[in-house]
Amino acid sequence: MDSLEWSILRGQGSAAEAGPSRARELAGQLAEADFNAILTSTEAKSIFSGPQLLEGLNIPSSSSAPDAHGLEAESSPLIRLIVAVALLHSFVQANWTGPNLTFTPLDFLPSPSQPTAASASASSSSSTSNDELNALALPLLTLQGEPAYHLASQPVLFLLARRLFLSLATSTSDSVKILPIWLLRLHLVHLSLLDEAVSLPTESISAVQALLDDPTVVADQDLKATIELEIGLYHHAVGQEKLANQSFLAAARASELEFELTGALGKKTKYQVALLSQLVLLAESRKRQDEGETDTVESQFETVAEPGPKNGQSETKSTLPESIALNDDTLLEETEFTKVTSSSSSSPDKSTSKLSHLDPSNQPPLHPLDQALLLSLCLSQHNNSPSSGLTANQMMPFLSRVIAHPRNWSIHTTGLLLRSRLESTRSRTVERSTLQLQALIEQMPTSDSSPKERLQYFHQLPLSSKWDMERELAKRFLSIGVTRSALEIFDRLEMWEDSVGCLQRLDREEEAIKLVRDLIEGKKIESDTLTTMGKANLSEKRRNKLTEGRKSKLFCLLGDLSLSSEESVKDPVGAKKRAIEMYEQAWEVSNKTSSRAMRSLGALYVGGQAYEKAIECFKAALEINPLYARVWFTLGVCYSRLGRWTEAKDAYRRQVGVEEDDAEGWNNLAAVYLRIGEDDKKDGESAQPATTTATFENKHLAWRALLQGLRFAYSNWRMWQNYMIVSIDVGELSEAARAMTRVVEELSDKNPLMAVDFDVLDKLVDSVTRDDYSLLKEGKVVPKTSNEGFGLLPLVERLFDQTILPRISDSSRVWKSHARLLRWKDDSIGALEDYIKAYRWSIVFDESVERDKAKWLEAINEIEILVATMSQLGPKAKIQAQVEAEAEAAAEKEGGNGKKKVSDWKFQARGIVRTFMGRTKESFEYEKDWERLQELLDDLKKSD
Numbered sequence: 022m023d024s025l026e027w028s029i030l031r032g033q034g035s036a037a038e039a040g041p042s043r044a045r046e047l048a049g050q051l052a053e054a055d056f057n058a059i060l061t062s063t064e065a066k067s068i069f070s071g072p073q074l075l076e077g078l079n080i081p082s083s084s085s086a087p088d089a090h091g092l093e094a095e096s097s098p099l100i101r102l103i104v105a106v107a108l109l110h111s112f113v114q115a116n117w118t119g120p121n122l123t124f125t126p127l128d129f130l131p132s133p134s135q136p137t138a139a140s141a142s143a144s145s146s147s148s149t150s151n152d153e154l155n156a157l158a159l160p161l162l163t164l165q166g167e168p169a170y171h172l173a174s175q176p177v178l179f180l181l182a183r184r185l186f187l188s189l190a191t192s193t194s195d196s197v198k199i200l201p202i203w204l205l206r207l208h209l210v211h212l213s214l215l216d217e218a219v220s221l222p223t224e225s226i227s228a229v230q231a232l233l234d235d236p237t238v239v240a241d242q243d244l245k246a247t248i249e250l251e252i253g254l255y256h257h258a259v260g261q262e263k264l265a266n267q268s269f270l271a272a273a274r275a276s277e278l279e280f281e282l283t284g285a286l287g288k289k290t291k292y293q294v295a296l297l298s299q300l301v302l303l304a305e306s307r308k309r310q311d312e313g314e315t316d317t318v319e320s321q322f323e324t325v326a327e328p329g330p331k332n333g334q335s336e337t338k339s340t341l342p343e344s345i346a347l348n349d350d351t352l353l354e355e356t357e358f359t360k361v362t363s364s365s366s367s368s369p370d371k372s373t374s375k376l377s378h379l380d381p382s383n384q385p386p387l388h389p390l391d392q393a394l395l396l397s398l399c400l401s402q403h404n405n406s407p408s409s410g411l412t413a414n415q416m417m418p419f420l421s422r423v424i425a426h427p428r429n430w431s432i433h434t435t436g437l438l439l440r441s442r443l444e445s446t447r448s449r450t451v452e453r454s455t456l457q458l459q460a461l462i463e464q465m466p467t468s469d470s471s472p473k474e475r476l477q478y479f480h481q482l483p484l485s486s487k488w489d490m491e492r493e494l495a496k497r498f499l500s501i502g503v504t505r506s507a508l509e510i511f512d513r514l515e516m517w518e519d520s521v522g523c524l525q526r527l528d529r530e531e532e533a534i535k536l537v538r539d540l541i542e543g544k545k546i547e548s549d550t551l552t553t554m555g556k557a558n559l560s561e562k563r564r565n566k567l568t569e570g571r572k573s574k575l576f577c578l579l580g581d582l583s584l585s586s587e588e589s590v591k592d593p594v595g596a597k598k599r600a601i602e603m604y605e606q607a608w609e610v611s612n613k614t615s616s617r618a619m620r621s622l623g624a625l626y627v628g629g630q631a632y633e634k635a636i637e638c639f640k641a642a643l644e645i646n647p648l649y650a651r652v653w654f655t656l657g658v659c660y661s662r663l664g665r666w667t668e669a670k671d672a673y674r675r676q677v678g679v680e681e682d683d684a685e686g687w688n689n690l691a692a693v694y695l696r697i698g699e700d701d702k703k704d705g706e707s708a709q710p711a712t713t714t715a716t717f718e719n720k721h722l723a724w725r726a727l728l729q730g731l732r733f734a735y736s737n738w739r740m741w742q743n744y745m746i747v748s749i750d751v752g753e754l755s756e757a758a759r760a761m762t763r764v765v766e767e768l769s770d771k772n773p774l775m776a777v778d779f780d781v782l783d784k785l786v787d788s789v790t791r792d793d794y795s796l797l798k799e800g801k802v803v804p805k806t807s808n809e810g811f812g813l814l815p816l817v818e819r820l821f822d823q824t825i826l827p828r829i830s831d832s833s834r835v836w837k838s839h840a841r842l843l844r845w846k847d848d849s850i851g852a853l854e855d856y857i858k859a860y861r862w863s864i865v866f867d868e869s870v871e872r873d874k875a876k877w878l879e880a881i882n883e884i885e886i887l888v889a890t891m892s893q894l895g896p897k898a899k900i901q902a903q904v905e906a907e908a909e910a911a912a913e914k915e916g917g918n919g920k921k922k923v924s925d926w927k928f929q930a931r932g933i934v935r936t937f938m939g940r941t942k943e944s945f946e947y948e949k950d951w952e953r954l955q956e957l958l959d960d961l962k963k964s965d
Contacts, residue, residue, distance in 0.1 A: 054472040108182035118475035166614035168570025169214040201228035246276035280304035288356035302418040335525035568891035576607035650680035687730025693724035769828035849897035895926030
């Protein structure tokens, strides 16, 4: 039976598989997508007769149904699995892949009433009953307070599938080994019905990952790649992009898909003459034993955009979605490549050598599973950081590689959909983007390919539902300013929140408010415009039925409108009060299951600085659905404002756990670690400045948090500045030097006064100069660490020579710090020059020195220190200059060796004192401290 289970998972069914004969027969029908035959079978009717499966649907269990215990005991769980999969795939066919179903749930469920004879109204009665059945099923699909989309076709199919899968999961029998992966697939379909993602329990994902160690999976590379890919799609669906990309790459390794993003000479425009390097994806699938020549496989399909057979084939078995032509006056339809890649001759990388034989303009078709893998790597459409996956520019070669060789209806559809999304942001491609999306929507209900083909790779693809694609088209219209067309689509889909947004754009706020109120009060009937979706002849009960979740959402929408209407400008207090009432009413209407209501109410309280109330709201929202990263963040802010640092730490940790690439969250987490140890404030007391020193352990945790956050905010100088200071505290001086480098690079042109932290710079120099430089010169000391002494010296020297001094030369403290470093290295000439440069940028040259006595006294101190330093370094500099001159005499004859001659330090010092005395004589000649300058000048004269 294990063998048959795995065959079902692969989408196969064969009489040669081991297992009960009836199960094998049903598995074969499942593989052929003959769901009607399965659901109307004797075994299925026996399953549907159970009262638990039909609870809440007003369908009595049928006493005349066959006895479920009459089934073979060992095959019963497997047959229940087959029926559950048939229900799930029927629902998917009705809402995702098409074509439209030829049966309804009433064709196989026990009838609520048994008519004695056929009548002319039987068809109408069945239609009404089917509509009521779906209306009853819809509220039962609400998950953690998130209502399911109410216009999904035949939701009762999904409800029955879900109940059947869950009954298998709770069964004491452990015979359905592959159930975890089916539960994952079920959940991914369920997420597509919800507005917000809901995560699975950790143990559910662990159960799926445990299947990777099963001997059957280990022996089947494609099966292992499939499971890894579906795990990745789950992580993507709940917003965990890093984990998703890790799973996608693991799937590629399991499949042995070789791919490399590289460069090849080619043309992108019609008038381009010179060949330029263009991005291209080289990819090759492994050879599969059961696969014939790829050309034969590919020739089974054609696309509408390219009429006529390929490769001389006169027969086609399937028509794929149309790939709309670009028809641009400048851009080519596809990049034209030469045969040589730019990296094939220079890169020693192993993957490059494996793919160097491929011609970029004529690559072999990929296996459909490998095509699905490449598409999955292109899911993060708004990604700008390579650390989070492919960037937008890198995605197009992946999509082009897949679209070039269509081999499956659903895969080709997904590829065109993702290409449409990428092209929607460019002026030259936005038209094709919109037309392509329209073509995909129109293609779905047609019968141009079999349900079997369309469903074959559905679970390995991020294929959007019919309503999601239409909603995306409406948003595409919005992006190009066609607001009225977008409004028509949103109204037809009954996506009222989006409709309200369109009305606000059209300055019709009163109409938006009336629309929502009419829906709540039942004055506006839903589903009265959906004849194109097969929703005509709806019963009044179905039309007027608003589930608790949807009604709660409408109250939230009223609250939002209260805050954004013109009345809120005239009466902000009243608008806020009305919004609070709406959100509270939404919470009550939903029986306290609306996460949206609590999130909105909490945000309102934060705006009014009512942090305690906001905390209660956010906690209630996160208990229902903990996947809202921004809610965790705002909760952390509320705790921080109240000085409750431990709770703030927990909130920020949860936030970065959900949204790892949020640099602001990591920065705030680090700040909280540095505050833990203070007494947490209670009952709304405001947080006071730190009164205790953070422990080393917490400082190190703060340092690690900042290090993690900087991966996603490389240009954020404030985070680098925080990281620099914390690095000093935890002894990571080399990282402090690196951080200062980044701060100076970012700020030197914008705000040079803030670019250098002089205290940190002095600490770096202090750490280097702590050891005896002569020992290093003599080779008696080997640096043991880069965080102090000789090991830190190269980093500090680069910091000065390559970063600070070329950008910031007008700071006295910078020159003094550099002078101390040179003085430690026995470079008396360089040190003396730096001290003089520091003097030139000191307070001595401030014009206010000639009028302000306090500054005049400070300037005298500067001059005294400088003269004392010159008296120490001057003689050494003179000797050093003589030694260097003798050693480089040959270079001097050729025009100088680059060394400046050392001036007479005494003459220089006397000039400094005289000049300053001349500038300030008029104002301060009769001051007592004038004698200090005179004595300094006299001492310099005597030293001659």
